[in-house]
Amino acid sequence: MLLPHRLHSHQWYHRTVSQLFAETCSAHADKPAILFEGQPLRFGELFDQVQDMAQGLLELGIDKGDVVSTLPSATPEFAVLYFATLQVGAVVNPLNLLWGTMELQGVLQRNQPKLIVAVDRQGPRDILALLEGALPDLTFEPEMSYPSLPSLKQVVCVGRHGPVPPGYLDVKDLPRPANRTTLQQRQDQCRATDVQFMCQTSGTTSLSKSALWDHRPPLATAHFGARNLRITGQDRFICLAPFYHNSGLFALNMNLAYAGTTLVLMDGFDPAKALDLIEQHQCTCTFGFDAHWQGLRRQPDFEKRQFTISKAILAGEPRTYDLVRDMCPAGATINNLYAQTENGPLVSLADHECVDEAVNKYTHGRPLPGVQVVIKHIDSGARVAQGEAGEICYKSPYLFQGYHRQPEEVDKAFDQEGYFHSGDYGHLDNGYLTYLGRLGGVVKSGGENVSTTRVTTDLLELFEDLFDDVKTVGINDAYWGTRVVSFVRTRDEQPLPPSPELREACKGRMAAYEIPKDFLPWSGEWPVTAEGKIDFKQLQQRAREALGDSHGKR
Incomplete structure (x- = not known):
């Protein structure tokens, strides 16, 4: 059996995604690989489509090492493109559909793609208009040219919402020569250490960086x-994430290249539609951020649904763990993770064999085998005592190969001991890692470091009968430096007590400097980004608006 053999060997570390994908498709030719909009695409058919598109890319002049940037929808066309790009030895570079023109323009200028493949629309967003705004001197007559980006040779469009506009090459019109000998040779010559992935960081504080992976980071995450x-081979995975996010790439690699399991796709996350698909296809596993799980659970008819997810990976807080445990069938495997783009992205993961519920709930598991994690003081850089919070730093056999055309950023990311500085806050206890948020989520209030993630977790523990959910932010404050503010959604629409009363209840149970200065009521869903993460920038703005000038006072 293919999967058990892979799970008990190191072959994934020495192979490429393309080689494993070809082997998987051959072993499961008649099995559904992708289910989308009621139509199955079997592994044998998927492989043939990948081969055809790979030949088309070669005919367009795409060669080993060329960058193929995509503005992708989570649809079969872009799954095919993903594997076809790897098949020819080119570098696949998914780009965020929610960027503005300035971000997209800056990243394209740095990444220098030879080919761009874009979906025409995603929900209400006109993706081609976004692209044209980022490439203002893009012309199609007499032939396509873009003087400001001389590397670019062609723009291909996937027309999901209408005819492809004039000038763009329709993905359906890619040339399809019959000779596949060259493709087999390329697959055989490819090595696990070849860089074929250019993955964008979140870019929360500056222009998104382009992290370079060889095959080992994504396959470590898949394995x-x-x-x-x-x-197991009987599982069905529903992909809730977009293909430009690392969790979307994880779904492609784990299911279609590594495990040979069926992947259920949806073009944009919609919780009601997701519940329909889970029920219809008896999906058994998925990955989700907090907002994904909340969106599913808060559907009015959830209790009447057959929710068959029994294997779940989370990127969430203890509150999310409890939520998912309540949603899933008894005995479900629920694994918390800590991930970063630079490590492909998995750094640590809970284990299904861990029977200590508190460990599963309050930590993000153990570092992957081979990953060495230390915690360093965020100011001095010295290693801290076990259990003390600081910056998560690590060495790893799955680390990225640098940032594309940004050597100075690589130099800044590593210290003299060779540890990569994650920019994340957390602690390590007896081998278990707990992520407490980005260092940007660690605020200096009254001279003390405060993790907004830890504040949220403590409040949900203290007020479990009153608080349904909490999100904590920091806003600038003339007196405190940063003022800690918590938005609270109460259970059963109970009224939120005044802030002084809640603060008093926290005294002696939370560190004095961690107690929020203000508690603000919230109802309904939290604002989220397209990746399903909480949009804390929106919450900060709402806090500033709600408090006005008062936040400059004690």
Whole structure:
């Protein structure tokens, strides 16, 4: 059996995604690989489509090392493109559909793609208009040219919402020569250490950086994800994430290249539609951020649904763990993770064999085998005592190969001991890692470091009968430096007590400097980004608006 053999060997570390994908498709030719809009695409058919598109890319002049940037929808066309790009030896570079023109323009100028493949629309967003805004001197007559980006040779459009506009090459019109000998040679010559992935960081504080992966980072995530989730050939994975996010790439690699499991796709996350698909296809596993799980659970008819997810990976807080445990069938495997783009992205993951519920709930598991994690003081850089919070730093056999055309950023990311500085706040206890938020989520209030994530967790523990959910932010304050503010959604629409009363209840149970200065009521869903993460920038703005000038007072 292919999957058990892979799970009990190191072959994934020495192979490429393309080689594993070809082997998987051959072994499961008649099995559904992708289910989308009621139509199955079998592994044998998927492989043929990948081969055809790879030949088309070669005919367009795409060669080994060329960058193919995509503005992708989570649809079969872009799954095919993903594997076809790897098949020819080119570098796949998914780009965020929610960027503005300035961000997109800056990243394209740095990445220098030879080919761009874009969906025409995603929900209400006109993706081609976004692209044209980022490439203002893009012309199609007499032939396509873009003087400001001389590397670019062609723009291909996937027309999901209407005819492809004039000038763009329709993906359906890619040339399809019959000779596949060259493709097999390329697959055989490819090595696990070849850089074929250019993945964008979140870019929360500056222009998104382009992290370079060889095949080992994404396959480590696929291997350990499948192992710790107890994936079998009978599982069906529903992808809730977009293909430009690392969790979308994880779904492609783990299911279609590594495990040979069926992948259920949806073009944009919609919780009601997701519940329909889970029920219709008896989906058994998925990955989700907090907002994904909340969106599913808060559907009015959730209790009447057959929710068959029994294997779940989370990127969430203890509150999210409890929520998912309540949603899933008894005995479900629920694994918390800590991930970063620079490590492909998995750094640590809970194990299904851990029977200590508190460990599963309050930590993000153990570092992957081979990953060495230390915690360093955020100011001095010295290692801190066990259990003390600081910056998460690590060495890893799955680390990225640098940032594309940004050597100075690589130099800044590593210290003299060779540890990569994550920019994340957390602690390590007896081998278990707990992520407490980005260092940007660690605020200096009254001279003390305060983790907004830890404040949120403590409040949900203290007021479990009153608080349904909490999100904590920091806003600038003339007196405190940063003022800690918590938005509270109460259970059953109970009234939120005044801030002084809640603060008094926290005294002696939370560190004095961690107690929020203000508690603000919230109802309904939290604002989220397209990746399903909480949009804390919106919450900060709402806090500033709600408090006005008062936040400059004690």
